Amino acid sequence: MAPSRAAPPPPPESGARPAARVEGRDAILVAAAAAFTERGYTATTIDDIADRLGATKGRVYHYYRSKADIFLDIHRYAMQRMIDMVKPIAEGRAAPAEKIAAMVRAHAVLLMTSFPFQRVSVQGLERHLAGRVTERQRAALDGVIRMRDAYEDLFVRVLEEGRKARAFRSLEPRRAVKPILGALNWLTVWYRPRPEDGDASRTAIAEEMVEFVVRGLRP
């Protein structure tokens, strides 16, 4: 599944080459996300990515300057989609318990429907903290990390609301958010999308997550 097709503005300090067309980049990202998901980042070669497109390295390097840039762009897209889904819920006017339930549901569903992208995003961050990265890549990485922190804050704030309103048990939001996101993100470890099981199966999984989290927070 491609990241938002409707993203025509050239990315800010993305590693994509300026002149390259968006659809071309998207194809690279989709192939790369699938490859990273299967073999992991370092074990994936640029030729692997190209093979998935029925192409050669030339095509990949026509759109992206480096493997790390592809990786970072996958992160950015994945995080952006997650934020786009969840932020409106978090900032809405519903009761905290209902907001958390809806956020958990949205998070779980997006993890499954956009699996390769989300898996790379969820599992891959630390891979770059030690490596050789350029100035621009470091900036992009910091940007993604900030997005992730901001995303976690969405949950923290709703937890705080709920605690104040006595809708949740007494808890420390910063600490309580960890098992919640853990229960959710662990999906990227055990879940494997299979074509034959449709929305119903995903919904069942998402509802189990909702149930577990909401009960874990009740006073």
Add this chain to the structure above:
Amino acid sequence: MAPSRAAPPPPPESGARPAARVEGRDAILVAAAAAFTERGYTATTIDDIADRLGATKGRVYHYYRSKADIFLDIHRYAMQRMIDMVKPIAEGRAAPAEKIAAMVRAHAVLLMTSFPFQRVSVQGLERHLAGRVTERQRAALDGVIRMRDAYEDLFVRVLEEGRKARAFRSLEPRRAVKPILGALNWLTVWYRPRPEDGDASRTAIAEEMVEFVVRGLRP
């Protein structure tokens, strides 16, 4: 922290060289676990591991046949310790809710106190499903996967007990176990052991996990 010092019998089809002493192997494993935790498996070089020992590659290859074998042995040790801690609880005679609480607590504490080993074990499994592995390594990998499945079954069985005894809400154990282990294992992503914070800090985190899980299961 070294894996069990009292494991003198040469491991079954481990990648350790037969003649090598146990303490010698342990030192390699400790250094490798730390290196893998910091940089990830593929980004870690054998020289990195040797450097941590103040030694050279020669020493590493004296004890282990390959990098993959080191990796697999870390898995085996980590899983074995986890099983040794949790299995007696799971098979005890306490009430299901108390057993789950104790299992969660033990799991969380071991994750933190034996952090590098557990982190490698929890986060690294998929890395090998695609790579070049020998017959023996494949067998070792399968063994570790079986250990992991057996470990998950410990939780599944207690969930089943609790469901039958009406101590837990109605749930499907196979499905409900995922968010539980997810909340726990996510520790390996965000937790960073710092020397200055001691048992108290770890206990607080573990109790938050226990609280969250136990409430998530209540009828």
Add this chain to the structure above:
DNA sequence: CGGGCATGATACTCCCCGGTAGGTGCAGCA
């Protein structure tokens, strides 16, 4: 005291893979 084995260092080899240089074909256009 001397041989043998455990232990480890040194100095390679080899190949995989990220990245680059330069070309080719084709579409659109005047």
Add this chain to the structure above:
DNA sequence: TGCTGCACCTACCGGGGAGTATCATGCCCG
């Protein structure tokens, strides 16, 4: 029909790192 530029390919380089072959240094034991 020739020009231009995008999209992509082929062929190559270079470095890094896994693994090996061989040698040095003990330490134990007779």
